[in-house]
Amino acid sequence: MSEDREQDKGENRDEESRPSSAAARRGRRASGRSSARKSAGGESKDATAPKGRPTPSRDGRGERVSPFRKIGRFLREVVAELRKVIWPTRKQLLTYTAVVLVFVSIMVAFIAGLDLLFAQGVLQLFGN
Known part of the structure; x- marks a missing residue:
């Protein structure tokens, strides 16, 4: 076939x-x-069947925690998160810094050139 x-x-x-x-x-x-x-x-569920007992409510009023304990917990969590960070080496840091500085200086020169160009155009169009 x-x-x-x-x-x-x-x-x-x-x-x-x-x-x-x-x-x-x-x-x-x-x-x-x-x-x-x-x-x-095992059985089909009926839409009118009772759902069972309700979820127990939580009023959020557990123990009172002092503000100093909250600050201490916050600082411990910050330190734990900072340990997870992969820090760049000195060489990477210098490379990335140089790339950023070169890019920013190029963009500043580009924007300054456009500003100068538009200023000259406005002066030519409307005169002194």
Whole structure:
């Protein structure tokens, strides 16, 4: 059999198994959901069934913590995070600093040139 005929057969099978209308697609999705629910929990869940006991509320009023303890905890967490940082070597630091300074000086020269150009243009256009 040629490849074209095999592809045509494959397309026909897909078209037969695919729903042709929006209502058929909704029905197919709904039937897929109900079977998934039944297999997962053993029983299908009803929308009107009670949910069980409510989640216990937390009023957030545990122990009172002094401001000094809060500051101490904050500083300990800062130190812990700074230990995770990968610090650059001296060579990397000097390289990155040189790159930034060269880039900034080029941008300053570019902006100054544009400023000078526009100032000359305004003077030529409106005169002294």
